[in-house]
Amino acid sequence: MNRAMLLPLAVYLGVTLLVPILNGAATHVEFWIHAAEVVIVTAALLAMRVGIARIKRTATTPRDAKFAKDFL
Amino acid sequence: MNAAQLERTAPLDRSGGAVARAGVTMADVALLAVLVALAATLKHCYSNANAEELGWLLEPAARAVARVTGEPFVHEARVGFVAERLSIVVAPACSGLNFFVIALLTLGIGFVPRFPRSIGKILCFVTIPVFAYAATLSANTVRIAAAVGLHRAGVQVPFVSPAAAHRALGVVVYLASLWILYLATEAAVRRVTP
Numbered sequence: 151m152n153r154a155m156l157l158p159l160a161v162y163l164g165v166t167l168l169v170p171i172l173n174g175a176a177t178h179v180e181f182w183i184h185a186a187e188v189v190i191v192t193a194a195l196l197a198m199r200v201g202i203a204r205i206k207r208t209a210t211t212p213r214d215a216k217f218a219k220d221f222l
Numbered sequence: 223m224n225a226a227q228l229e230r231t232a233p234l235d236r237s238g239g240a241v242a243r244a245g246v247t248m249a250d251v252a253l254l255a256v257l258v259a260l261a262a263t264l265k266h267c268y269s270n271a272n273a274e275e276l277g278w279l280l281e282p283a284a285r286a287v288a289r290v291t292g293e294p295f296v297h298e299a300r301v302g303f304v305a306e307r308l309s310i311v312v313a314p315a316c317s318g319l320n321f322f323v324i325a326l327l328t329l330g331i332g333f334v335p336r337f338p339r340s341i342g343k344i345l346c347f348v349t350i351p352v353f354a355y356a357a358t359l360s361a362n363t364v365r366i367a368a369a370v371g372l373h374r375a376g377v378q379v380p381f382v383s384p385a386a387a388h389r390a391l392g393v394v395v396y397l398a399s400l401w402i403l404y405l406a407t408e409a410a411v412r413r414v415t416p
Binding site: 153154155157158159161162164165166169183184187188190191192195 | 265320323324327328331332386389390393394396397398400401403404405408
């Protein structure tokens with residue numbers, strides 16, 4: 151994962167999860183439901199991104215490579 | 223590594239500031255401290271804000287969503303903007319203030335240190351809120367318009383409550399928008415920095 155993905159992700163998770171925890175939200179059940187949703191959706195997005203990168207890397211034929219370049 | 227190669231890999235701050243090995247100067251630290259203070263102030267001041275106090279975020283977003291979806295939104299005092307036909311409320315919680323704060327910090331941390339000269343850093347610093355605001359309005363418009371579209375279409379995700387699906391949509395749109403904002407800004411910054 152490169153810096154262009156990591157920095158926005160770190161700031162996003164910091165503001166949506168870490169700041170509320172520092173403000174005492176950790177004692178509320180609603181916060182942990184929200185945190186679980188954020189983590190699950192973020193993990194799904196990252197998995198998609200990694201999958202797309204893998205498809206791009208493993209595109210072997212020129213036609214595959216062109217498809218990956220144009221559409222992924 | 224000769225002097226010319228060193229200059230290319232670690233550009234010197236010609237405005238006189240000392241550049242540390244990591245490429246972060248005292249000017250960067252000062253500007254980022256101001257940015258973090260601004261972000262903390264925004265979070266603190268608007269934590270319990272009503273629709274009128276967040277009008278600078280809610281109103282343009284509601285107008286844009288109305289234009290995109292064709293669904294009229296009516297202002298209701300202290301509540302927000304209501305699409306009466308769909309029973310959808312663009313409330314203070316939907317203002318995108320968190321996204322604005324996240325965009326401010328991401329752009330500040332990511333790009334202020336990239337400028338070798340102090341004048342560049344300051345120009346970057348003062349334009350960041352403009353880009354963050356524009357990105358917030360765009361992301362929020364997409365998020366609310368998508369929510370309106372899903373509501374109209376009656377889409378329901380199996381085993382997920384409508385509220386959870388709405389929040390998940392928010393995470394997808396905000397995170398994707400943040401990555402797009404970062405990549406677009408990086409492309410723009412590459413053109414103006416040596």
